[in-house]
Amino acid sequence: MTVTTQPKPTSAMPDTAIYERRESAVRSYARAMPRQFNRAEGVWMHDNQGGRYLDFLSGCSTLNYGHNHPVLKAALVDYIAGDGITHGLDLHTDAKADFLATLEDVILRPRGLDYRAMFTGPTGTNAVEAAIKLARKITGRELVIAFTNGFHGMTLGALACTGNAAKRGGAGVPLSHVAHEPYDGYHGPDVDTADLLERRLSDPSSGLDAPAAILVETVQGEGGLNAASPQWLRRIAEIARRHGALMIVDDIQAGCGRTGNFFSFEGMGFTPDIVTMAKSLSGMGLPFALTLFRPELDQWAPGEHNGTFRGNNHAFVTATAALRHFWGDAQFEQDIARRGALLERRLDAMAAEHGLSTRGRGMMRGIDVGSGEVAQTITAACFAQGLIIETSGAHDEIVKVLAPLVIEDAVLSAGLDILEESIRSALTVTYGVAAE
Amino acid sequence: MTVTTQPKPTSAMPDTAIYERRESAVRSYARAMPRQFNRAEGVWMHDNQGGRYLDFLSGCSTLNYGHNHPVLKAALVDYIAGDGITHGLDLHTDAKADFLATLEDVILRPRGLDYRAMFTGPTGTNAVEAAIKLARKITGRELVIAFTNGFHGMTLGALACTGNAAKRGGAGVPLSHVAHEPYDGYHGPDVDTADLLERRLSDPSSGLDAPAAILVETVQGEGGLNAASPQWLRRIAEIARRHGALMIVDDIQAGCGRTGNFFSFEGMGFTPDIVTMAKSLSGMGLPFALTLFRPELDQWAPGEHNGTFRGNNHAFVTATAALRHFWGDAQFEQDIARRGALLERRLDAMAAEHGLSTRGRGMMRGIDVGSGEVAQTITAACFAQGLIIETSGAHDEIVKVLAPLVIEDAVLSAGLDILEESIRSALTVTYGVAAE
Amino acid sequence: MTVTTQPKPTSAMPDTAIYERRESAVRSYARAMPRQFNRAEGVWMHDNQGGRYLDFLSGCSTLNYGHNHPVLKAALVDYIAGDGITHGLDLHTDAKADFLATLEDVILRPRGLDYRAMFTGPTGTNAVEAAIKLARKITGRELVIAFTNGFHGMTLGALACTGNAAKRGGAGVPLSHVAHEPYDGYHGPDVDTADLLERRLSDPSSGLDAPAAILVETVQGEGGLNAASPQWLRRIAEIARRHGALMIVDDIQAGCGRTGNFFSFEGMGFTPDIVTMAKSLSGMGLPFALTLFRPELDQWAPGEHNGTFRGNNHAFVTATAALRHFWGDAQFEQDIARRGALLERRLDAMAAEHGLSTRGRGMMRGIDVGSGEVAQTITAACFAQGLIIETSGAHDEIVKVLAPLVIEDAVLSAGLDILEESIRSALTVTYGVAAE
């Protein structure tokens, strides 16, 4: 197979009148990438004017296996053609049974994990809402400890756990029952923020109430690709246990291989009580979310948390196919490791060239370009070259690379070339302007 | 076409070990209907032991057009086969543009409605969260007025608007910023609850703060199929306007034709400021939700409320096909009207036979059998005859009929025969026991 | 003793520069009564320009025994002269022991009541905060049910129970964990609001959570002198018991004889679980508050609720003297009954003359003059004649008579003459203006 490595963007703007007339102003990505897309496969998206774009955004890590992977696509088309159950609330279906059995065989058992699966409404925020509900129910406590720069969703319970002020401000009511403590490295290399947390929880006059849960991302996706160290995460797990709180790892963005393994916490020496998953779980971008927890924690009453679309059978089908295809042996993890190393080398080099720093882990990495304005200049330049890439961080100052994990090494390199060049022009231009 | 009218249930229990081992105890419907389903078309669901079940639940009104409608299915398979965009965050796609244009042409323009569409996370609860966020943002107020027996979702913001104590109890934290006022008829026929609300809102010492929104279902699906009168709804709309609050109609269950028209409030003489939709919107049971609002209210900042799956393109495709196929002319509404009348006659007769009362409107009707125990006896008897049917209401005392709207009249009659007989046995048995 | 019955107001305005320069704009009564008072005894207040004013406000029922009653004054001066403990936190003192023993002998035992006394911070709002804390602690529930037009204080917990929008608005944060239900008569004579409450509490889908307490005033002082019927209060007590909630009577304004007996609920056939008292409890206007509760409810840990001034020994001294002097025999209750009847007759006559209605019970009565503007015209006219009188109600539309309970009948009549004349002029003038 010949690998196509070069994007071919179009410059003409499509007609957007229908969006302006009928779609809410809340839309965001469409503003920075004003094309109308009509087709996608693998790492490529196509617009309706013949353009081809390399996708380094991957639906914010929802398309780890690329767009419309042929194996997943075939499984889904077969299922639909055979009138498989599409919607069945939480009724037992062949698709659900297959998914649960595959999850057990391919993921849980080889990793020695014993979790029960709760199919929440098929969005990440819903999985988080279910996780913190369960933690509050079990502990009888109300406070959840989340972290600076954490992002966990937009419904009121998950939004309270989210750090971003603009998102929080949308609530229109005060967001309660959550405290945000400093994440690993938040106060610089000399302050161990696990120590700070331990001290506050051990002090009956700290004003920090006993928590139901500690909710943490191992790498903060929206918060700027901050990667916590295994030591720190282990400390947090110990602190949770000692203080009677449940440890919840929100693996919605960092899981499903993004950081190198299926779960982002593998090999770190601790096991979360609860894990939330979504994004790449269905494999093909279909809505799907999962809250996993230790069997002893499964104290839900029937229907205590429910949702119309909690059994998205199309997603069961593609998720099952994805688990089997990618996670049945070690090949995929080796590919991710190699590509992650390539990505790391290239980003480090770019950072070194401009005196910048990099962030992240595995195939979830970015470069801190200092400001949201510079970052936007860079991503706009990339897009003009046919590279779809976005930013994250408190000030949108991190240019993040979330390429599909299945990307060919050559294509990854080609995309990084575009990024490298765009950074160079942006910073040169910026410095140039600044120097005048 | 020969209409099959008779279910053919199986009695053997399938192997459920995988669910017991790996699925959370939170599952609910699967407990009352312990079969493993593997195929469905139209009004029929099939289990993997050869059984055939008539579906009077329709995914709680998610399958108004039945299972896997051939027109929708064909559109979706074509789209997938052509590598149409599956996941694209909120990027412009052909599928999205088609949906918006069709919504405008087929639904909004003929009804003289001018709404903008916000694609929230694809669950009803997310659409409600977005609606109340928007109302709070625009009014600068925090209180939402919801109603007794209202059901609006399970994430923290929507759950606060939900009346059901068991669902609310799951929150584990107090649910704030919402007041529940009595719904139409709540205090019996002699008390006009709109008057009660008006009085409280007009009284600066009532303790009821000025509301951001009044959130109402025109027929309360989960709350017991209570149907508000047009007069009462109009009063509520006027009260909202007079007191500077936005009126939100939650049309997630009652919309998409369930009560007779596309929107449940059509022809009632008022226009909601905000409408939430989900369930049958995609037509095929795919996760999809929408918050509609007057253009002047579209004061969102880009990305202020977002979600990974907010642009579920598969759902755009099936929703567009459904709007075109069913709502392009008056035929479907006429069919619903006729079937709704048939349903009403039959239920009224059953109620009269046993001194019971009926509830609801259009094809969203039920019968109050007095207690959850009796209702469960009836639905279990129906299921043994191959009829999938469920309950709602504060005590699960309402047996509800939510048949697909596309059901053939003869099949509807056949299903109602089963229900009629099951009620008869249940009440006879119950009385018999009670008499001992 | 010759009874002076006529006020002698001064018309010259005193110098208020120091207040404008140094006192917060939050002051309120001083604006309507711009005199500088320097002396008071019995029912009379004197200003520093020689004026004498008849006090029909009594510190909002804080001076039921009049200003500086000689018996109380003598007890206090003796105590101070003898270097009695002034401040001792909650240490045992002779003054405290005397108060407790007198409360037991004079009040509790003769009424067959078995209460423990908690000395909270010496303000009514603090007594209410302690009461609802205790109810929440004991029941493990969070919601408190209060009533429309209820007033319970200004600190955040008590303010949440208060109905008045202007006071609530001062909070600057949403006031949570309280629901305001309609008080007796709120929805007119045809709606039994106890039925409404019972229905909501019995309905698991009403959205009204199970309450920790029902907090009620038997007569709503600030809320407009609405007097609940004994039947309604008994119903509320039964509803509280049936639903596992504690019944709290806030007797801060209606207690200490204001409505005829020491407690406002005497003889009504129910016993509150918790009673809050303040205002006239010290007898002389000194800060003092008390939360009484059944011994079984005394589950406080030491110091769990405390306060620097919780043992105001000066108030113990005057309160003890007041209990002994006024409540040792039946004379005082007979006096109140006679004066209350006189007040009722006179107010009814004024109301009849102008087609108005009266409110209240015992010596806690008022007349609804239709609007706050009219009421203010009346009270200003009274003040110009030397009568201190104020308003209450949601719109300040109730002119309220809160004369000292010790007022001579002739003086009460003289004050009511001034009120009668002021109403007559105000309404004539108002009608005259309106007719133009």
Added chain:
Amino acid sequence: MTVTTQPKPTSAMPDTAIYERRESAVRSYARAMPRQFNRAEGVWMHDNQGGRYLDFLSGCSTLNYGHNHPVLKAALVDYIAGDGITHGLDLHTDAKADFLATLEDVILRPRGLDYRAMFTGPTGTNAVEAAIKLARKITGRELVIAFTNGFHGMTLGALACTGNAAKRGGAGVPLSHVAHEPYDGYHGPDVDTADLLERRLSDPSSGLDAPAAILVETVQGEGGLNAASPQWLRRIAEIARRHGALMIVDDIQAGCGRTGNFFSFEGMGFTPDIVTMAKSLSGMGLPFALTLFRPELDQWAPGEHNGTFRGNNHAFVTATAALRHFWGDAQFEQDIARRGALLERRLDAMAAEHGLSTRGRGMMRGIDVGSGEVAQTITAACFAQGLIIETSGAHDEIVKVLAPLVIEDAVLSAGLDILEESIRSALTVTYGVAAE
């Protein structure tokens, strides 16, 4: 005058039946000091069995001028004898005018401070509630930043600002709208907690919302006598200003001379926006509280925050006398400085002897004896010798000396001798036991 320097305790236990029968179990100090007190003057308290106790508690800094100071006592007795207004809500009285003028002349003007005075309900917690209400009203924000180990009162708004878990737990509802940040030195000498706060407030993704106010004690009384450095407090003031928050100094315990000057923040190079005062403000232990703020902040509507006892005229009288007597010249501040130095030397010596550390500033100092058990052994031993002394801190591990500021040096020394000896025995005994 001959100075009596030796206490004379009694050992017989008084009859406490009336307390057990009628007073709530919430009482605390009375348990550790089971005597019945009947008289007090200066630094001495007397019990009703002839005992005499040296008071190193001073009503938790409420009796800075000692018990029943003759000047204050005379002023109060004269006022009462002359039928001065005792209770007048917020009406203008001679006593109030005198107080305001004296506050202006003696305190504000010499210090170049321009504050308005708000007479809140006469408890410290009420002054704090008023302060945070005002800050929220003015800024339109909801969050208040308080500090670890802070103590601000027991009503719901102030309690949310309090750090102590046992006190917080009493609330029975979650305490919201407050974040507790680490106080000066909380994370040891190497972590500048003002930096931590600055970083979180400057970071839009920290999860810490923009605050209405920063509420701080300069020395944390109940929290363990932690004294913030002037540099840190200045930083906090700058941070507040930069982030649009009001700085509130809670000077309820540390003010009125306790730390050396009238206000505890004098000479530190910043001026709080709002100051709360109570405790020693009346001088004689009468309930009195004050919220001071810059005139521009005086945006209260009339009566927006009120309270029955907000104008405690007796307290105006004694407070005026105290301001004139103690603060008219520099003598008192010099006395405090000298006594504070003596106290510091003696405590440092005791600490050095046992390898312990001291805390505090001025006449508000203590010694950390390592555990609440040891501290209680020490205070019990002191009490047995006639010395009233108490503990504070998260674990009650700080033995605190809050002697009246007017104490003669020789008496202070005598009391410290008792403390020194009690520490010695307690630690020897403790070690002895530990060594076995």
